[in-house]
Amino acid sequence: MRIIRNERRIRVLGSIGKYATLAGLLALLASLIISFARPEWLVPMLVSMTLGLILSIVGGFFADRYASPLAHHDALTKALKGLDDQYMLLQYVLPAPHVLLEPGGCTVFVVKAQGGQVTYEDGKWKHRQRGKFFRQFAGQEALGVPHIEAEHQLRKLERYLARHLPDVEIPMRAAIVFVNPDVTLNATDSPVPAFFGKKVKAWLRGPGKLKPLPAALHRRVTEALGVTPREGKD
CATH class of the missing domain: 1.20.5 (Single alpha-helices involved in coiled-coils or other helix-helix interfaces)
Structure with missing residues (x-):
């Protein structure tokens, strides 16, 4: 990658x-x-x-x-480690902070680093964690509504690509990744797919795999995202 x-x-x-x-x-x-x-x-x-x-x-x-051990850019990179060089991860260079360019399109990731127990049930997200108040007082981000956040980030990328490739429809989707190894996640009914960090690669390679785009179209998407086909580090 x-x-x-x-x-x-x-x-x-x-x-x-x-x-x-x-x-x-x-x-x-x-x-x-x-x-x-x-x-x-x-x-x-x-x-x-x-x-x-x-x-x-x-x-x-x-x-x-x-800057923490669970800094979003590093934690997501570790979760995706092992993907081949057909994949390109773009971080903080587009309107959406974390975008994975795949052979078949783009996935916008929302990264969550909370520990404890996270559930999605009856249309609501719930987060339970020991010392949660003091952790948030010290700066830990509140869980919020991850699927709304993911949909918002996806819309920003869609608008960006619509300006640069107005004549092309590109497969795009969003996903939520929980990167804290101490999190217990139960969100199978989430409107946006939500994964524990270690499971996201299996989804990308399996049920979430997109049909590859034609080479010429993929090259246009890559250029529209502001990178050359071989730019980036492995």
Whole structure:
């Protein structure tokens, strides 16, 4: 599999995550020191505490997504490792963050790194995890509504390709990938296919395999996505 990434974006936002988290902790520590040393300094203490909370949450969000052991770009790459060079993974270079160009079309992936128990039942997503409140306070992204998010990302890619290839209809779909090894997933009824990370390759090669496009059309799609046929690293 070939990989094309916006490395600068990953590096910059990962650094923001790390340093904002550190700055937030320092601001919270400063507010604690003020509360003991100068309790009459109420305004500086509140300002420092508020700033610390904001920086910690924002920093945690970016660190979790771009710099953690489960950083979305790395975790998805590991889940797809082993696909041959007919596949190309494009990350943070298109309107949708994670797009897999396959021999038969495109798949937009939404990556979720939550642990715990995730279920889709009666039209609703539910997420249960020990310490969930504190994890989200530290910046862990809320689960949200993954299939709506996936459909939104898919529409963005569809609009992008419609502008660049207005005369061509290209097979496109979305999928949700849960990359945390500690997640328990029960989402067989999800409107958008949802997989544990290790199972996504089997789906791509099996029931989710798309009929290959004609070579000339595939080349046009590749060029419309802004890459040359042999660009990217293995």
